[in-house]
Amino acid sequence: MVPMLSRSILLATAASLSLAPLGATAQEPVSVVATVGMIGDIAQILGGDCIAVDTMMGPGIDPHLYQATAQDVQTLNGADLILYSGYGLEGQLGDVFARYAERVPTLAVSEAGIARDDLITTDDAYGVDPHLWMDVSLWARIVPVMAAQLSESAPDCAADIAANAQAYEAQLAALNDWTRQTIASIPQTQRILVTAHDAFAYYGRAYDIEVAGIQGISTQSEAAIADIRQTADLIVEREVPAIFVESTINPRTIQAVIEAANQAGQPVEIGGELFSDAMGDPATAGGNYIGMIHANTAAIATALGGTPAPLPPALADWAAQWSIQ
Ligand SMILES: [Zn+2]
Incomplete structure (x- = not known):
C-alpha cells in the first residue's frame, strides 16, 4: 500500500523546491545533444547521471543525407552541449553546427580527437573518409576529448567522468584486440568484406581484411550498373562466399550483385546485416558502440569461415549485460 501524500505536504514540497533554485540547478543533468549513436552512447557512459543525452539520428538513419527536423532544432536550442563527429560525416549539418557554436559549446569530436594525418583520403567533396568508428583504436581517441568537454559542462562530475573514461578506454582496448584476433581467424583467401557502401575502409585497414564497397563513401549517389558488374566479377574471381547488407542502406544494390554473381556461377549469400552508419535498437546489444563492433565482427568472421575469439575479461x-557468451 502506497501512503497517500496529503495536499498540504505536496504544496509544501512544491514551495520548498521553488525556494531552492540553486540546489535544483546543481542536480539538473546537463543536456547533451549528439548526432549519431556512436557518439551519444559514449557520452552517456562517460557522463552517467550527470548528463542527459539526446541522440538525433537513431537506428537505421543515414547521417550523410540527414536533414534537421523542426523537433531537432527545438532540441538543439535547449542543449547545453552539442557533440557531432565532423570531417563531413553529417553532410550539410556541419554548417548548422558551426552557427550553433557561436552560442552554445559545440564540439566536432572526431576533428578534435583524431588527427587529419590518420584519416583515409577520398576524392569526394570532403576529401576524407568520415567512418572513423570502424577502427576502435581510432574512435577511442574521442574518449579523452569528450571527457574533457563534459567535465567543463559538468564540473562537479569531473572525477566520475575521468574514472568512467579510464574504465571505458580499457574496454575499447580489449574490443580492439578481440576484433583483430577474430578477423585473423578467417582464412586469408576469404578475408574480403563486400558491402553496399564504403563504410568499412578503416575497419579493413585496422583489422587486415580487404574491403570492397559497391557504392562510394557517401550514399548520395546510387550505385551504377558498372559498379554492380565490377563487384560481381570480384566475387566470382575470389570465390567470395558471403556479402553483407547494411542497416542504413537499401538492400536492392546487394541483391543485384548477388544475382549477377550467381549468374556467373559463383554461389554467394547474404552474410548478415552490418551496422555501418548507425547502431541498432537501444534495447539490443547492437544498440551500443561496443555491441555494434562486436556484432559486425562476429557476423563477418562467421560468414567468411572464421571463428569469433573468446571475449576478453575486460x-x-x-x-553479461547483454547475455552474450
Ligand atoms: Zn556512410
Missing part, C-alpha cells in the same frame, strides 16, 4: 560485464 568485456565480461558488457557481455
Whole structure:
C-alpha cells in the first residue's frame, strides 16, 4: 500500500523546491545533444547521471543525407552541449553546427580527437573518409576529448567522468584486440568484406581484411550498373562466399550483385546485416558502440569461415549485460 501524500505536504514540497533554485540547478543533468549513436552512447557512459543525452539520428538513419527536423532544432536550442563527429560525416549539418557554436559549446569530436594525418583520403567533396568508428583504436581517441568537454559542462562530475573514461578506454582496448584476433581467424583467401557502401575502409585497414564497397563513401549517389558488374566479377574471381547488407542502406544494390554473381556461377549469400552508419535498437546489444563492433565482427568472421575469439575479461560485464557468451 502506497501512503497517500496529503495536499498540504505536496504544496509544501512544491514551495520548498521553488525556494531552492540553486540546489535544483546543481542536480539538473546537463543536456547533451549528439548526432549519431556512436557518439551519444559514449557520452552517456562517460557522463552517467550527470548528463542527459539526446541522440538525433537513431537506428537505421543515414547521417550523410540527414536533414534537421523542426523537433531537432527545438532540441538543439535547449542543449547545453552539442557533440557531432565532423570531417563531413553529417553532410550539410556541419554548417548548422558551426552557427550553433557561436552560442552554445559545440564540439566536432572526431576533428578534435583524431588527427587529419590518420584519416583515409577520398576524392569526394570532403576529401576524407568520415567512418572513423570502424577502427576502435581510432574512435577511442574521442574518449579523452569528450571527457574533457563534459567535465567543463559538468564540473562537479569531473572525477566520475575521468574514472568512467579510464574504465571505458580499457574496454575499447580489449574490443580492439578481440576484433583483430577474430578477423585473423578467417582464412586469408576469404578475408574480403563486400558491402553496399564504403563504410568499412578503416575497419579493413585496422583489422587486415580487404574491403570492397559497391557504392562510394557517401550514399548520395546510387550505385551504377558498372559498379554492380565490377563487384560481381570480384566475387566470382575470389570465390567470395558471403556479402553483407547494411542497416542504413537499401538492400536492392546487394541483391543485384548477388544475382549477377550467381549468374556467373559463383554461389554467394547474404552474410548478415552490418551496422555501418548507425547502431541498432537501444534495447539490443547492437544498440551500443561496443555491441555494434562486436556484432559486425562476429557476423563477418562467421560468414567468411572464421571463428569469433573468446571475449576478453575486460568485456565480461558488457557481455553479461547483454547475455552474450
Ligand atoms: Zn556512410
